[in-house]
Amino acid sequence: MIHMPGILLDREEWERYEKMNNEDTRMIIDCDTGIDDALAILYALRAPGVSVEAITTGFGNIDVQQAAENTLRLLALARPEREIPVAVGASQALVREPGIYSPHVHGMNGIGGVLLPPSAQQPVSESSAELIVRLANEAPGELVLVTLGRLTNLALALELDPALPGKLKKVSVMGGTVYNPGNVTPVAEANIWGDPEAADRVFSAGFPLLMVGLDVTLKTLITEQHIELLKRLGKPDNLPVIKFMEQTLGHYFKFYREANYVLNGAPLHDPLALMAALQPDLVTTRRMKVRVEQKGEFTAGMVVADLRPQPKVGEYIEVAVDVDAQRAVGAFLSVFM
Numbered sequence: 001m002i003h004m005p006g007i008l009l010d011r012e013e014w015e016r017y018e019k020m021n022n023e024d025t026r027m028i029i030d031c032d033t034g035i036d037d038a039l040a041i042l043y044a045l046r047a048p049g050v051s052v053e054a055i056t057t058g059f060g061n062i063d064v065q066q067a068a069e070n071t072l073r074l075l076a077l078a079r080p081e082r083e084i085p086v087a088v089g090a091s092q093a094l095v096r097e098p099g100i101y102s103p104h105v106h107g108m109n110g111i112g113g114v115l116l117p118p119s120a121q122q123p124v125s126e127s128s129a130e131l132i133v134r135l136a137n138e139a140p141g142e143l144v145l146v147t148l149g150r151l152t153n154l155a156l157a158l159e160l161d162p163a164l165p166g167k168l169k170k171v172s173v174m175g176g177t178v179y180n181p182g183n184v185t186p187v188a189e190a191n192i193w194g195d196p197e198a199a200d201r202v203f204s205a206g207f208p209l210l211m212v213g214l215d216v217t218l219k220t221l222i223t224e225q226h227i228e229l230l231k232r233l234g235k236p237d238n239l240p241v242i243k244f245m246e247q248t249l250g251h252y253f254k255f256y257r258e259a260n261y262v263l264n265g266a267p268l269h270d271p272l273a274l275m276a277a278l279q280p281d282l283v284t285t286r287r288m289k290v291r292v293e294q295k296g297e298f299t300a301g302m303v304v305a306d307l308r309p310q311p312k313v314g315e316y317i318e319v320a321v322d323v324d325a326q327r328a329v330g331a332f333l334s335v336f337m
C-alpha cells in the first residue's frame with residue numbers, strides 16, 4: 001500500500017484489476033484528441049489485455065485534422081507494438097454550423113500547447129465512420145467502441161449501416177449529465193452539446209450503450225500529487241509518456257482552477273469512460289429512457305432522462321450514476337507503474 005496525502009494505492013487492487021482485464025478486449029476509440037482524450041488513449045495502450053484496433057477522430061476540442069495529427073504524434077510517443085490505424089472523420093456536426101472549438105480548455109493545439117515530434121504514420125483513406133462500419137462487420141459482436149467526443153462519427157456510421165447497433169459488443173460514451181449541471185451550458189455537457197442531433201440518433205438506435213457523463217467524471221480527479229507519484233514510481237519505459245502527461249495536464253489544471261475552482265486537479269472525463277468499458281464495476285449504473293434536446297434556446301444538448309415511475313420518453317440506455325473514484329484513479333495510474 002502506498003500512502004500519500006489524498007492518495008491510497010493498493011497493489012493487490014492493481015493485480016485484481018490486471019486479472020479482470022486478462023480476457024482480451026478489442027477496442028475502437030473515437031475521439032477529438034484533446035488533453036483527456038490523450039490520457040485515455042495512453043491508458044488503453046498500456047492496459048493489460050486491451051487491443052486498440054483503430055482510433056477514429058472527429059472535430060470537437062479542436063478541428064478534425066488537428067485531432068488526427070495529435071493522435072498520430074501521441075502514438076509515435078507511446079510506441080505501441082503494432083501500427084494502429086487512425087482515421088479522419090467528421091469536420092462538423094450533422095446539421096449545425098461548423099462549431100466553436102475549446103482552446104481555453106485544451107490549448108490551441110488541443111494538447112495544452114505541448115509540441116510532440118511528428119509521426120511518420122499517415123491517416124488511413126477510409127473515413128472514421130467507414131472504418132467503424134468495416135471493422136464491426138469483420139468481427140460482429142466482438143468490438144467495444146469507446147466514444148470520447150461528439151457522436152457525429154457514430155451517427156454517420158449508423159447511416160452507412162443501420163444494423164450496426166447489433167454488431168458492437170458495447171459502446172461506452174463519454175458525454176452528457178443527468179443530475180449534475182452541464183459544463184458548456186447550464187444543462188449540457190460538451191460532447192452532447194456539440195452535436196445534439198447525432199447524440200439523439202445514437203441514444204435512440206438500440207446500441208448496448210453506457211453513458212459515462214459528468215455525474216461520475218467530475219468525481220474522478222487526477223491531481224498534481226498523482227503526477228508526482230507517477231514521476232517517482234513510473235516504469236522507466238513510461239517516463240516519456242508521463243512527462244507528456246505532466247506537461248499537458250499543466251494546462252488542464254490551470255483551466256479547472258480558474259473556471260471550476262478545482263485545486264490542482266482535473267476530471268478524468270475520457271479515461272473514465274474507457275475504463276468503465278473494461279471494468280464495469282468501477283461505476284454504478286441505472287437504466288433510463290433518454291432523449292437529447294435539440295431545439296431549446298437554453299437547453300440544446302441536454303440529456304433528458306425520463307425518471308418517472310412509468311417512463312415513456314426515449315429509449316433505454318445504461319447511465320453511470322456513481323463511481324468508485326479512488327479505485328478508478330488508482331486503476332488509471334497503475335498501468336504506467
Ligand code: RIB
Pocket residue numbers: 032034035036037060061148149174183189190191269270
Ligand atoms: O465534457 C468533457 C468532454 O469534452 C471530454 O471528452 C473532453 O475531451 C471534451 O471533449
Ligand code: CA
Pocket residue numbers: 031032033034036037060061148149270
Ligand atoms: Ca474528448
